[in-house]
Structure formats: C-alpha cells, structure tokens
Amino acid sequence: LAKTTQPISMDSYEGQEVNITCSHNNIATNDYITWYQQFPSQGPRFIIQGYKTKVTNEVASLFIPADRKSSTLSLPRVSLSDTAVYYCLVGDPTGRRALTFGSGTRLQVQP
Amino acid sequence: EAGVTQFPSHSVIEKGQTVTLRCDPISGHDNLYWYRRVMGKEIKFLLHFVKESKQDESGMPNNRFLAERTGGTYSTLKVQPAELEDSGVYFCASSQDGQGAYNEQFFGPGTRLTVL
Numbered sequence: 001l002a003k004t005t006q007p008i009s010m011d012s013y014e015g016q017e018v019n020i021t022c023s024h025n026n027i028a029t030n031d032y033i034t035w036y037q038q039f040p041s042q043g044p045r046f047i048i049q050g051y052k053t054k055v056t057n058e059v060a061s062l063f064i065p066a067d068r069k070s071s072t073l074s075l076p077r078v079s080l081s082d083t084a085v086y087y088c089l090v091g092d093p094t095g096r097r098a099l100t101f102g103s104g105t106r107l108q109v110q111p
Numbered sequence: 112e113a114g115v116t117q118f119p120s121h122s123v124i125e126k127g128q129t130v131t132l133r134c135d136p137i138s139g140h141d142n143l144y145w146y147r148r149v150m151g152k153e154i155k156f157l158l159h160f161v162k163e164s165k166q167d168e169s170g171m172p173n174n175r176f177l178a179e180r181t182g183g184t185y186s187t188l189k190v191q192p193a194e195l196e197d198s199g200v201y202f203c204a205s206s207q208d209g210q211g212a213y214n215e216q217f218f219g220p221g222t223r224l225t226v227l
Contacts, residue, residue: 043115043202043218044154094214096142096206098156098167 004088009106018075020105022088025069032093033064033071038085038104047086048073051093075107083109113137115219117203123225129191132222136185136205142166143186144206144216145178149199157201160186161208193226200224 005023012018024033032051036044048055050062050071061074075082085104091097116135124130136143145157157176158168162183171178175194180186190197200223204216 042220043204044216045218046215049215096208096214098144098159098170099146099154099204099216100156101146101154103153 004090004102006086006088006102006105008103009108011108011110012078013110014079015077018078018082018107018109020073020075020086020088020107021070022073023070024088024090027068027090030093031090033062033068034089034091034099035060035062035073036087036089036099036101038087040084044087044099044101049093078107078109080109080111083107115203115205115217117201117219117222119222120220121223121225123227124193125227126195127192129189130193130224132188132190132201132203132224134186134188134203134205134219136203137217139207140205140217141183141208142206142214142216143180144204145186145188146202146204147199148202149196152199154202157188190224193224195226198224198226 034049035047037047038044048060048062052064055062063072085106087101087104118133122130141162143160146154148154156170159166160180163180177189200221202218202221204218206214206216
C-alpha cells in the first residue's frame with residue numbers, strides 16, 4: 001500500500017480557503033486517492049475521491065497533478081464546523097478493502 | 112436512513128474482564144469492518160466481513176479478540192480477557208458491494224473502551 005505523508009496540523013480562520021497537501025510517492029497505477037474527514041467523537045466520513053486532474057463536489061475540491069505523486073484537498077471558505085482531522089488515503093478504488101489511515105492533518109479553524 | 116450504530120458508546124472495565132462491542136451496519140450493506148485507534152496511534156484495521164464470512168482478519172491483534180457476524184447482519188467484537196493495551200476507540204464501518212462506483216465506507220461513532 002502506498003504510504004502517505006501529510007502535515008500534522010494546520011490553522012486557519014473562518015472564510016479562508018484551506019489547502020491540505022498529501023504526498024504519495026509510491027502510488028500505484030490502479031490506486032485512487034480518497035479523503036476522509038473526522039470530527040471529534042465521530043467516525044471518519046468520506047469527503048472526496050479522485051484519480052487524476054481535478055474533482056469537485058459540494059464539500060471540497062481535489063487537485064491531482066499529472067505524476068499523481070501528491071494531491072491537494074481544497075476547502076473553500078472554511079467555517080468553524082470544518083475543524084476536524086483530514087485523512088488522505090491511497091489504494092483500492094472500490095472501497096471494499098480495508099482502509100489504511102495515516103496520522104491525518106488536524107485542521108483548526110479560528111473565528 | 113439510519114447510519115451505522117455502535118453500542119455501547121463507552122465501556123469501562125477492569126483488566127481480565129470480558130467486553131462485547133456491537134455494531135449494526137447500514138441495512139443492505141454486505142461489507143462490515145472493524146477498526147480501532149489506541150491512544151496516540153493511527154486508526155488501524157482489525158477485520159472485514161462480507162455478509163457472515165470473515166474476508167480478512169489480518170488486523171486482529173491476538174486470540175483474545177473474537178468477532179462474529181450472525182446472519183450477516185449485526186456484528187459483535189468480544190475481548191476476553193481484556194488487557195490494558197486494549198483501551199482505545201473501536202470503530203465499525205459498512206459499505207455496499209455494488210460494482211463500478213466507489214463504495215464509501217460509512218463509519219459509526221465508535222465505542223470508547225477503557226481497561227483499568
């Protein structure tokens with residue numbers, strides 16, 4: 001499984017755009033990049049998934065360069081409720097296999 | 112639609128006692144996973160059921176842990192006897208088994224286990 005590296009923590013203010021970058025140098029050809037979000041006292045929650053270029057949904061955007069050795073989760077105009085841990089996962093595109101979590105990035109949004 | 116539920120939300124037991132955690136997946140989800148996070152560590156996979164069968168139990172730490180999924184519905188995870196290092200948060204997740212599109216895993220809120 002491809003190992004991922006993310007910043008341990010990030011701070012931001014309400015209304016700002018937050019970009020969290022994840023490195024995955026050993027990503028395999030068939031691997032997808034998936035991001036989960038975890039609020040305190042809750043289980044992780046799927047945010048977004050992509051293979052290459054850009055993916056956007058109602059929550060976030062995911063930017064993946066051509067070499068796919070990194071990816072950036074972009075959260076537009078964060079609010080206090082976006083304070084959470086964000087996990088970057090690389091692997092099975094079907095989601096049927098077990099997920100491999102790294103340490104994640106703890107995002108703290110200040111008023 | 113109800114999400115994944117876990118019971119109890121918290122459990123405090125003494126070393127050597129037995130504890131059983133329960134997970135009710137989303138109705139119709141064939142895949143059921145158990146994960147746990149011990150203090151200061153990353154979330155780690157324990158095992159994976161497809162319906163009532165164990166698909167992958169490579170993450171189970173030792174034979175003090177026993178997981179079952181009766182009739183392919185809810186699942187239980189028993190720890191017997193519990194040790195101090197078993198303390199942590201145990202998460203259950205479920206997913207569909209459809210073809211094609213990504214089958215995201217839906218997580219429950221977790222059971223916080225404290226072994227004294």
